[in-house]
Amino acid sequence: MNIALIAHDKKKDDIVRFAIAYNSIFAEHTLYATGTTGSRIMQETGLSIQRFQSGPLGGDQEIGALIANNKMDVVFFFRDPLTVQPHEPDVSALVRLCDVYSVPLATNMGTAEIIIKGLERNDLSWRNIVSEKGDMNEPR
Template sequence: MMKIALIAHDKKKPEMISFVKEHLNIFKTHELYATGTTGALLVEHTGLNIHLKKSGPLGGDQEIGSMVANQLIDMIIFFRDPLTAQPHEPDVSALLRLSDHYEIPLATNISTAKLFIAALEI
């Protein structure tokens, strides 16, 4: 069982919900964590058991980053909105840096996330 973090910027939340629903059989076999708003929406739409952190702008990205730094996360799926300025961009950048430093796989778009899911199906 892997510990997977799920994060999505506001404009990407519908895409995250669809993605998780499409791969529900995979996600239900892993331990899931999510930033607050994304996680609450996923629970509402999928019924999955998800450990909720704070909303991204209120420190949720930092909470996930702390889990990465403490080797408590195995994979991150983070649907980012590259065309909208984010008020918490430094937190997002820090999470990306931590993921690289600790060699935690991080998908920032649906194409990469599909590859991660394919690897989990093996």
């Protein structure tokens, strides 16, 4: 599965710890991340990650394009709800795209735990069917 990893500045330590804890699960999938988040996770875990620009410089939109083209299966986006983000419209657009295309999205550690355990049990195999039939998720 294709998995995106994104974190706001105050949540980067959390997503790095999460990636360390579930390194063996993440290693079985193709990973994508925004700039600094991807660098930090690669340094701490040794995982291979395709990196995009940082979020404010367009990385959120690059991942959004993969979602819109049905090429992203899961998004872990550890958001900081207490800090105003200069690229908030991009953040909202990414969340909206996940809803439109039925891409599982974790914005906090609690939901991330549930999704990662689902990945481990292969509960998200339905995404393989959706990926093969791109028209299943066409917005109406």
